[in-house]
Amino acid sequence: MMDTTRQIFEGINVAEFAAIAAGPAIGKHLADHGARVVHVESYERPDGFRANYPPYKGNQYGLNRAGSFGICNNNKYGVTINLKEKEGVDLALELIEWADVVIENFTPGTINKLGIGYEEMKRVNPDIILLSTCNQGQTGPHALHPGFGSHLSSLCGFTYMTGYPDRLPCILYGPYVDHVGVGYGVIAAVAALEHRRRTGEGQFIDLAQYEAGVQFMIPALLEYSINHRVIERDGNRHSFAAPHNTYPCKGDDRWCVISVFNDEEWKALCKCMGRNELISDPRFKTIPARKEHEDEVDKEVGKWTSRLTAEEVFKKLQDNGVKAGIVQTIEDLYADPQLKHRGFWAPVDHPEIGRCHAEGPPFAFSKTPFKIDRPAPMIGEHNELVFKTFLPAGKKKQRRD
Amino acid sequence: MEEKIKLLQDCRVLDFTNETGFLCGKILGDLGADVIKVEKPGGDESRNLGSFYQDIPDPEKNLYWFSYNHNKRGITLNIETETGKEILLKLVGKTDIFLETFPPGYLHKLGLDYASLSKLNPKLIMTSITPFGQSGPYKDYKGSDLVLTAMSGFMSVLGDPDKPPVRPTLPQSYMWIGMHAAEGTLMAYYHRGMTGEGQHVDVSGQAGVIWALSIAPSFYDLNKEVPKREGSFITGRSITGAMLRAVYPCKDGYLTYVIYGGPAGKRTNRRLVEWMDSEGMAPDYLKNKDWDQFDIAKVTQEEVDQLEEAYMKFFKTVTKKEFFERVLENDMLGYPVATAREILEDEQLKARGLWREVEHEELGTKITYPAFSTIFSSIACDFWRRAPLIGEHNREVYGEIGLDNTEILRLKRANVI
Numbered sequence: 001m002m003d004t005t006r007q008i009f010e011g012i013n014v015a016e017f018a019a020i021a022a023g024p025a026i027g028k029h030l031a032d033h034g035a036r037v038v039h040v041e042s043y044e045r046p047d048g049f050r051a052n053y054p055p056y057k058g059n060q061y062g063l064n065r066a067g068s069f070g071i072c073n074n075n076k077y078g079v080t081i082n083l084k085e086k087e088g089v090d091l092a093l094e095l096i097e098w099a100d101v102v103i104e105n106f107t108p109g110t111i112n113k114l115g116i117g118y119e120e121m122k123r124v125n126p127d128i129i130l131l132s133t134c135n136q137g138q139t140g141p142h143a144l145h146p147g148f149g150s151h152l153s154s155l156c157g158f159t160y161m162t163g164y165p166d167r168l169p170c171i172l173y174g175p176y177v178d179h180v181g182v183g184y185g186v187i188a189a190v191a192a193l194e195h196r197r198r199t200g201e202g203q204f205i206d207l208a209q210y211e212a213g214v215q216f217m218i219p220a221l222l223e224y225s226i227n228h229r230v231i232e233r234d235g236n237r238h239s240f241a242a243p244h245n246t247y248p249c250k251g252d253d254r255w256c257v258i259s260v261f262n263d264e265e266w267k268a269l270c271k272c273m274g275r276n277e278l279i280s281d282p283r284f285k286t287i288p289a290r291k292e293h294e295d296e297v298d299k300e301v302g303k304w305t306s307r308l309t310a311e312e313v314f315k316k317l318q319d320n321g322v323k324a325g326i327v328q329t330i331e332d333l334y335a336d337p338q339l340k341h342r343g344f345w346a347p348v349d350h351p352e353i354g355r356c357h358a359e360g361p362p363f364a365f366s367k368t369p370f371k372i373d374r375p376a377p378m379i380g381e382h383n384e385l386v387f388k389t390f391l392p393a394g395k396k397k398q399r400r401d
Numbered sequence: 402m403e404e405k406i407k408l409l410q411d412c413r414v415l416d417f418t419n420e421t422g423f424l425c426g427k428i429l430g431d432l433g434a435d436v437i438k439v440e441k442p443g444g445d446e447s448r449n450l451g452s453f454y455q456d457i458p459d460p461e462k463n464l465y466w467f468s469y470n471h472n473k474r475g476i477t478l479n480i481e482t483e484t485g486k487e488i489l490l491k492l493v494g495k496t497d498i499f500l501e502t503f504p505p506g507y508l509h510k511l512g513l514d515y516a517s518l519s520k521l522n523p524k525l526i527m528t529s530i531t532p533f534g535q536s537g538p539y540k541d542y543k544g545s546d547l548v549l550t551a552m553s554g555f556m557s558v559l560g561d562p563d564k565p566p567v568r569p570t571l572p573q574s575y576m577w578i579g580m581h582a583a584e585g586t587l588m589a590y591y592h593r594g595m596t597g598e599g600q601h602v603d604v605s606g607q608a609g610v611i612w613a614l615s616i617a618p619s620f621y622d623l624n625k626e627v628p629k630r631e632g633s634f635i636t637g638r639s640i641t642g643a644m645l646r647a648v649y650p651c652k653d654g655y656l657t658y659v660i661y662g663g664p665a666g667k668r669t670n671r672r673l674v675e676w677m678d679s680e681g682m683a684p685d686y687l688k689n690k691d692w693d694q695f696d697i698a699k700v701t702q703e704e705v706d707q708l709e710e711a712y713m714k715f716f717k718t719v720t721k722k723e724f725f726e727r728v729l730e731n732d733m734l735g736y737p738v739a740t741a742r743e744i745l746e747d748e749q750l751k752a753r754g755l756w757r758e759v760e761h762e763e764l765g766t767k768i769t770y771p772a773f774s775t776i777f778s779s780i781a782c783d784f785w786r787r788a789p790l791i792g793e794h795n796r797e798v799y800g801e802i803g804l805d806n807t808e809i810l811r812l813k814r815a816n817v818i
Binding site: 006008021025029033048049052053054055056057058059061067068070071072136137139140141142143145146147148149150151152153154155156157158159160161162163164167168169170171172173174175176178179180182183184186187188190191192193194195197198199201203204205206207208210211212214215216217218219220221222223224225226227229230231232233234235236237238239240241244245246247248253255256257258259261318321322323324325326327328329330331332333334336337338339341342344353356357359360361362363364365366367368 | 432450543547550553554555557561567583585588589590594609619620627659698728735739740748777780
C-alpha cells in the first residue's frame with residue numbers, strides 16, 4: 001500500500017538562527033516531514049520561548065521546561081553557539097555550509113552585523129537558501145522597527161474586526177499574524193527547494209509577516225477601496241446568514257455555534273428544535289426576514305440550546321444537515337475524536353517535562369506520512385552530535401545530486 | 402540582476418474548490434502555476450457570497466471571488482454528465498495538481514476519486530479540502546467559518562469574558578485552510594519532483610485553524626490550564642496570572658500597547674513615560690519607576706493596573722497617527738489598531754511596492770490588490786491576472802484538448818460547460 005518510506009524532506013538540512021514562533025515553527029513543519037533541523041541559540045541568549053514565556057511545566061521556571069518552546073521545536077536538534085565570539089561565528093558558518101536552508105528571524109541587518117549575512121553564507125555555501133522572516137520586511141522605511149506578533153496583528157487589521165460593536169476590539173489571543181507568516185514561510189521554503197531541485201541554485205527570501213497577514217485581509221481591503229466601507233466588528237453576525245451565532249448550552253461557560261445559510265437549513269433546524277410552527281412564521285421565513293428579526297431568532301434558538309449540552313446540539317444538528325459546532329475549549333481539543341483519528345496530538349517524552357504532545361500537520365499525505373518522534377531539544381542537547389557527527393560528514397555526503 | 406522565474410509555469414492545476422479552498426489555488430498561481438478554476442455551468446454558488454462591486458449583486462462582481470481567484474483561468478464544466486466526465490478525464494491527463502472541496506465520497510461515486518484518477522495519471526497530486534478530513538467520525542459533517550472557528554478551539558480564546566465567544570468578523574478559517582492546503586500541496590509536488598510519485602493530500606479544516614491558537618494548547622498540555630477569552634487582554638505572560646491590556650482607546654480609535662519586560666519592553670515603557678512627562682501627564686510613581694528591576698514574568702495584577710490606569714488616561718489624548726509616528730521614531734513597541742484604510746495608506750507597504758492597480762476592463766475600472774505575499778530573489782511571486790469571468794477561458798482551455806468552436810457551442814447548449 002505504501003509506495004515509499006522516504007520522507008518528503010529526507011536529506012534536507014536546515015539551520016535555524018531563529019527564536020520565538022515565527023522562525024522556529026517553519027522549521028518544525030519541515031522537521032515533521034523528515035528534514036534534519038538544527039535550532040541554534042546560546043546560553044547567553046536562549047530562545048525567548050524558553051527564557052520569557054510561560055507555560056513552564058508545573059509552573060516551575062526552567063529553560064528546559066517551556067511548553068511554548070516545545071510546541072514550535074519538536075523533532076529538532078538543539079545546539080548552542082555564541083555568535084558574539086569569533087569562534088562561534090566560524091562554527092555557525094560550518095553549520096551553514098552543512099545546511100540546505102537557513103531560517104532566521106532576527107531584526108533586519110542583525111545577521112550581517114554578526115558576520116553571518118547572506119553574502120558570507122554564499123561564500124561558504126553558494127547554493128544556500130536563506131529565508132529571512134521578520135515583522136515588516138528587510139527593506140523599506142519601517143524595516144528596522146521592532147515589534148511582536150501581538151502588536152502586528154493590530155497593525156494588520158485583525159484586531160479591529162474582532163469583538164462586539166459596543167465593546168473594545170478583542171485581541172486574537174496571541175501573536176496571530178506570526179503564524180500566518182509561518183504558513184507562508186513553509187510555502188516559501190518549499191518553493192525555494194523546488195527551485196533548487198530544478199536549477200541547482202539557492203536564493204534569498206524576504207518574508208514580511210505584515211505582508212503575509214495582508215493576504216488574509218484582501219476582502220476587507222477591496223470593500224474599503226471599492227465600496228468605501230470599513231468592515232466593523234459585529235460579534236458573530238453575518239450579513240447573509242441567520243441564525244448565525246454562538247448559543248449557550250448546559251454547563252459552565254459552554255457554547256455551541258449554529259450557522260444557517262438557506263431556508264432548507266432553517267427548516268431542518270426548526271424540526272430538530274421540535275418547533276415546526278416556526279417554519280411558516282412570516283418573521284422567520286426567509287433570510288431577509290430572519291435578519292430583520294435576528295434578536296428574536298437568536299432567542300428562540302438559545303431557548304432550545306440551553307437545555308442541551310453543546311455536544312448534543314452539535315450531533316443532533318449535524319446529523320440533520322445543519323452546520324453546527326461546539327465552541328471547543330483547548331481541553332476539548334485533546335479529547336476530540338476526529339483529531340484523535342488524524343493522530344493530530346503526537347505524544348513525545350521529554351526528559352524534564354515528561355509526556356507531552358506536539359501538533360501534527362493539518363494535511364495528511366497518503367504516501368509520505370509525517371513522523372513526530374522526538375520532543376523539542378533541551379538547550380545544547382545535541383552539541384556533540386551536531387558538531388562532531390553532522391558537520392564533518394559534510395554536505396557532500398548528505399546531499400544527493 | 403537576474404530575471405526571476407515563474408517557478409510553477411509548467412505545472413497545471415485544476416481547481417474544483419469552493420470558498421473554503423480558493424486561497425490554495427491562488428497561492429500556486431502566485432508562484433506561476435497555470436491554475437484553471439472549474440465552475441458549474443452558469444458559475445459557482447460562491448460567487449454570491451459576501452460583498453459586491455458597488456453593491457451590485459452580480460456573480461461577475463463578487464469581491465470575495467476577486468480576492469482569492471486571481472491568477473487563475475476559468476472554465477465551466479458539469480462533471481455529473483457523462484460527456485463532462487469524459488472531458489474531465491482528458492484534462493486530468495494533462496494535470497499535475499487536482500484541488501477539490503467536495504464532500505468525502507462524492508468523487509468516488511462519480512468514479513473520479515484519487516484511486517481512479519491516479520490510474521490514469523500516476524503522477525497526479527490530489528488535494529482534498531474538507532471541514533474535518535476524508536475519514537474519521539466527523540468526516541460527513543458540514544463546516545462554515547463559524548463552525549470551524551468553534552471546533553478548532555480558536556473561538557474559545559476570542560471575545561470578552563462576560564459575553565459569548567466570537568469569531569473575527571472577516572472570516573479567517575478559509576484563509577488558514579487554503580494556506581495550509583498550499584503548504585501540503587507544494588510539499589507533495591516537491592516530493593514528486595524527487596521521486597516521480599504522486600499522492601493524495603487530505604486537508605482538515607478543523608486542524609487547519611488550530612495554529613491560529615499559537616502556543617495556547619501547551620498551557621493545557623503541560624499544566625492542565627485552559628486559556629480562555631479575555632477580551633482586549635493578553636494572558637499567560639506572567640506566572641502570577643496577571644493580565645496585560647493590549648487595546649487602549651485613543652483620540653480617534655484604538656491602539657495596541659502592551660506592558661512588556663525584556664530590553665525592548667523596558668525601553669518602550671521608559672520612553673512612553675518620558676513622552677507622558679513632556680505632556681505633563683506622568684504621575685510620580687511612573688517617573689520614579691525602576692524599569693531595570695521590572696520583571697514581566699513576576700509582575701502582579703495590582704502593579705499592572707496602576708501602570709495601565711495612567712497609560713489609559715494618556716492614550717486618550719493622542720491620535721493613532723501621533724502614536725504610530727512616536728513608536729517608529731523612538732524604537733518603541735506598539736501599533737495603532739488599523740483598519741483597511743490605514744493598511745492601504747501605510748508607508749512601509751507602499752515603499753515595498755505591495756500594491757498593484759489591476760485593470761478590470763469588464764467593469765471599466767482598476768482595482769488595487771496586494772501583488773505578492775513574499776519577496777524571493779529568484780522566484781517571481783506576483784499578480785498575473787484578475788479573477789476569471791464565468792467560462793471566460795472555455796475556448797482557450799478546451800481548444801488545448803482539441804475541441805473546436807462548434808463542439809464548444811454544442812457542449813454549452815447541452816449545459817455540459
